[in-house]
Amino acid sequence: MGTMSSYEHGQFSWVDLTAHDIADARTFYESLFGWSAVDSDTQGGPPYVIFELEGHKLAGLAQMPEEMKAQGIPPTWNNYINVDDINATTEKAVALGGTNTMPVMKVLDAGSLAFIQDPSGAHVGLWQKDKFHGADRVNDPGYFGWNELHTRDVDKAKTFFSELFGWEFELSPDSPHPYHVIMNKGRMNGGILEMNEEWDGFPPHWTAYFTVTDADAIAGKAKELGGKMCVEPFDLSFGRMAVISDPQGGTFCVIAMNDLSDLD
Known part of the structure; x- marks a missing residue:
């Protein structure tokens, strides 16, 4: 437990919530856990909030796009696995029978993310850090x-x-x-x-x-x-x-x- 400055390949490093209403979700989790919500500078991209506790970044919050809401997709807590090479990992996942459900996307200078679905049907995120390694503290x-x-x-x-x-x-x-x-x-x-x-x-x-x-x-x-x-x-x-x-x-x-x- 304690503070984290890096994560091993294959280790969970971050979680975030994709909410139907980012403002209401922000209020709920701030009140429940005593977290502070800090708006990220997405440089014109979709809004994204970083939850912090005692100055440590611990989780994120994003607004679900309207088209996803229209499809009846519920708010979801996403789990991200740290990887050394996100392109190689997504290619390997597909070769092993998984599905790359969201292609690799660079997130400004923070890092790169992708989503895969394992052969049993569950979706999970992948994260390759640049300037953002993930949660500052865990457990x-x-x-x-x-x-x-x-x-x-x-x-x-x-x-x-x-x-x-x-x-x-x-x-x-x-x-x-x-x-x-x-x-x-x-x-x-x-x-x-x-x-x-x-x-x-x-x-x-x-x-x-x-x-x-x-x-x-x-x-x-x-x-x-x-x-x-x-x-x-x-x-x-x-x-x-x-x-x-x-x-x-x-x-x-x-x-x-x-x-x-x-x-x-």
């Missing part, structure tokens, strides 16, 4: 600390990502359902959860976790601010978590760890 309360894939075909996803990034996987002994911890160069880097019949109607997707000191307090505050509980706070062997939907439908998880060193 500590108020910051993102985990990235999780929900998929109906765990084996297909594991094969794809192991070949793309060299990820390895460890079966968690503490989860009530089969849970595969992602390891990137020996460091925990997220997890994979198999979607069962309870997920009927939901597409495969990645979700972001934010570390908090009190999951119940955050859940209660989210309700007061107009959010909804997808899953009320519940206990796990390593902490207490909840799944929350913001007032526009953007879904994320919060977790209060028993021991924050578990996220190192």
Whole structure:
């Protein structure tokens, strides 16, 4: 945990929300987590907000284009994986059976991004830094600390990502359902959860976790601010978590760890 100045190839480095209404989303998350929202200079491009806490950049916020809203696409928390060579990585993803759903795009002098869809159906972002490496701080309360894939075909996803990034996987002994911890160069880097019949109607997707000191307090505050509980706070062997939907439908998880060193 703590401050970050660089990320390994294959390591999650950033999360951002694509919202239907950027102003309302800004107010909700500032009020919920105590974040400060700073407008980015996009030099005439679409508006983009950087959330900060204690002066550390931790997540982003973007306005969803009207054409996407018209298609019924819900607000989405996007997860980004740091890569050394984004063009080579997207080409490799396609060769392995994935899909390049958003071609590589340079973001001013910050870096380059792209989106891919793995063969099991979930979309994830790729980021190659230039002047912007990603989150300045992770895992500590108020910051993102985990990235999780929900998929109906765990084996297909594991094969794809192991070949793309060299990820390895460890079966968690503490989860009530089969849970595969992602390891990137020996460091925990997220997890994979198999979607069962309870997920009927939901597409495969990645979700972001934010570390908090009190999951119940955050859940209660989210309700007061107009959010909804997808899953009320519940206990796990390593902490207490909840799944929350913001007032526009953007879904994320919060977790209060028993021991924050578990996220190192």
